[in-house]
Amino acid sequence: MRAAEAALMAGLPEGALMQRAAAGLAGACAGLLGRVYGARVVLLVGGGANGGDALYAGARLARRGAGVSAVPLGARIHQGGLDALVRAGGRVADDPFAVLARADLVLDGITGIGGRGGLRPDAVPVVRASRASGAVVVAVDLPSGVDADTGAVDGEAVRADATVTFGAYKPGLLVDPAREYAGAVRLVDIGLGDLLPTPELEALQHADVARLLPVPAAESDKYRRGVVGVVAGSARYPGAAVLAVAGALRGGAGAVRYVGPAGDAVLARYPETLVHPGPPGRAGRVQAWVIGPGLADTPGVEDVLASDVPVLVDADGLRPLDPAAVRARPAPTVLTPHAGEAAALLGTAREDVEARRLEAVRELAGRYGATVLLKGSTTLVADPDPDVPVRVNPTGTPWLATAGSGDVLSGLTGSLLAAGLAPRDAASTAAYLHGLAARRAARGAPLTAHEVAEALPGAWRDAAGAPRAGLDGGPAGTEGGAGRRPPGS
Ligand SMILES: NC(=O)C1=CN([C@@H]2O[C@H](COP(=O)(O)OP(=O)(O)OC[C@H]3O[C@@H](n4cnc5c(N)ncnc54)[C@H](O)[C@@H]3O)[C@@H](O)[C@H]2O)[C@@H](O)CC1
Ligand SMILES: Nc1ncnc2c1ncn2[C@@H]1O[C@H](COP(=O)(O)OP(=O)(O)O)[C@@H](O)[C@H]1O
Numbered sequence: 267m268r269a270a271e272a273a274l275m276a277g278l279p280e281g282a283l284m285q286r287a288a289a290g291l292a293g294a295c296a297g298l299l300g301r302v303y304g305a306r307v308v309l310l311v312g313g314g315a316n317g318g319d320a321l322y323a324g325a326r327l328a329r330r331g332a333g334v335s336a337v338p339l340g341a342r343i344h345q346g347g348l349d350a351l352v353r354a355g356g357r358v359a360d361d362p363f364a365v366l367a368r369a370d371l372v373l374d375g376i377t378g379i380g381g382r383g384g385l386r387p388d389a390v391p392v393v394r395a396s397r398a399s400g401a402v403v404v405a406v407d408l409p410s411g412v413d414a415d416t417g418a419v420d421g422e423a424v425r426a427d428a429t430v431t432f433g434a435y436k437p438g439l440l441v442d443p444a445r446e447y448a449g450a451v452r453l454v455d456i457g458l459g460d461l462l463p464t465p466e467l468e469a470l471q472h473a474d475v476a477r478l479l480p481v482p483a484a485e486s487d488k489y490r491r492g493v494v495g496v497v498a499g500s501a502r503y504p505g506a507a508v509l510a511v512a513g514a515l516r517g518g519a520g521a522v523r524y525v526g527p528a529g530d531a532v533l534a535r536y537p538e539t540l541v542h543p544g545p546p547g548r549a550g551r552v553q554a555w556v557i558g559p560g561l562a563d564t565p566g567v568e569d570v571l572a573s574d575v576p577v578l579v580d581a582d583g584l585r586p587l588d589p590a591a592v593r594a595r596p597a598p599t600v601l602t603p604h605a606g607e608a609a610a611l612l613g614t615a616r617e618d619v620e621a622r623r624l625e626a627v628r629e630l631a632g633r634y635g636a637t638v639l640l641k642g643s644t645t646l647v648a649d650p651d652p653d654v655p656v657r658v659n660p661t662g663t664p665w666l667a668t669a670g671s672g673d674v675l676s677g678l679t680g681s682l683l684a685a686g687l688a689p690r691d692a693a694s695t696a697a698y699l700h701g702l703a704a705r706r707a708a709r710g711a712p713l714t715a716h717e718v719a720e721a722l723p724g725a726w727r728d729a730a731g732a733p734r735a736g737l738d739g740g741p742a743g744t745e746g747g748a749g750r751r752p753p754g755s
């Protein structure tokens with residue numbers, strides 16, 4: 267951000283960029299207020315340019331008739347911004363707590379990308395008073411106190427109803443725990459355009475997923491569409507096998523081979539499954555393996571890792587995992603740990619992984635030379651190449667935190683691998699569809715893992731922009747829609 271802003275500023279009059287930011291910010295605040303004239307606005311102003319943004323936006327609101335008071339925090343204050351505010355009729359608050367108690371809107375301009383660590387002690391009571399006032403809290407660029415680069419929150423931070431961010435989304439707006447502090451995020455374009463470098467994080471959108479989803483062609487047969495092998499379930503956990511197969515059947519592979527002791531349970535629910543007693547090496551050719559869900563102590567991980575096709579390792583399969591063995595594989599490996607499993611692999615505590623997800627997923631991907639999908643409130647997918655952007659999943663719902671939903675995800679991901687998607691694409695597309703399916707299935711009420719699997723075709727159609735019911739079976743070549751949408755649609 268800093269490099270791109272410096273390059274852009276070099277060709278602009280002094281202060282122009284901050285004015286663009288302030289104009290966007292003031293516009294967003296006006297929208298939230300509904301009526302600007304007579305509204306009471308309080309600016310929390312730190313010592314940097316983030317405070318400058320707040321002051322110039324405050325000046326714009328004051329010119330439209332708002333009563334605007336600034337609460338300076340920190341040793342310095344942006345002088346140009348303060349002068350503009352005073353010229354527009356705003357003022358510095360004599361009693362911060364009195365103005366906050368009556369505020370309609372509070373602008374958090376304490377820190378932006380220059381913030382380090384949580385809020386400093388002098389800011390804490392003022393921020394708490396802002397929340398307690400019932401005013402709408404709008405963060406400037408980022409909620410103060412969150413880490414812009416990682417999404418970590420070390421100490422206290424502003425809990426915003428909305429965040430107006432400039433130029434590009436910052437990782438702290440997309441990755442929990444910080445993401446939760448940001449509220450609804452709006453991006454204001456300040457003209458950085460091509461000056462922005464390759465992002466560290468990217469989030470798929472419907473159109474991206476539509477381009478990635480495998481669609482059978484006229485010449486396809488079940489083998490050419492890919493066969494996925496699922497090694498899952500045990501006498502103790504037969505259900506995990508059923509759920510992993512459920513995900514795999516809906517992921518685009520032409521056939522699903524199940525290997526393990528839960529064949530009867532699988533066939534009872536999904537007669538289309540090809541069931542083998544094992545071991546995996548004798549089950550016939552597959553284009554990708556999924557191993558782990560509900561495996562308990564069943565052996566087979568080494569056997570599967572020795573194969574020359576992509577392998578997804580989940581749940582119990584992750585326990586005995588040796589980095590050297592994974593790195594030595596001739597084909598890609600995908601690991602899908604939740605925070606607890608990731609912590610065990612890294613030799614750290616679950617809370618550490620949850621506090622620093624981005625770091626944890628990158629470290630695991632590097633250590634294992636594998637694509638790693640870290641599950642949880644923010645699902646992240648890291649490539650073994652550290653220069654490739656990490657993908658953050660924008661879909662999903664906390665209702666997904668239900669037993670067995672991870673088994674569905676591993677089957678789905680494996681199926682997309684078998685269908686030929688690159689590991690990072692398979693994992694991030696699966697997480698996207700899985701999250702979308704969960705939202706469709708939950709609609710604000712508890713859901714079961716099985717319902718997530720059942721909702722996958724609907725999620726697929728949504729993402730692919732496929733014709734709605736009643737229009738299917740139109741002119742030849744129109745079914746499926748996926749992959750045929752023009753870029754950016
Ligand atoms: N560079 C630019 O051209 C633009 C920058 N913009 C704004 O400028 C911001 C970055 O400005 P700065 O680099 O001045 O940095 P910030 O304004 O984010 O923060 C720096 C100030 O905060 C203090 N500080 C650091 N950590 C703190 C903490 N935990 N608690 C309290 N105070 C703390 C520092 O001592 C310093 O005074 C962006 O986030 C954005 O809001 C926008 O105006 C767009 C244009
Ligand atoms: N708080 C949350 N918000 C959103 N998604 C969540 C949350 N907690 C868990 N999930 C998702 O739910 C699924 C749970 O998978 P997992 O932990 O492997 O459970 P299981 O082993 O029971 O299937 C994952 O897709 C994960 O990303």
Ligand SMILES: [K+]
Pocket residue numbers: 316374375376377378405406407408409410
């Ligand atoms: K801020």
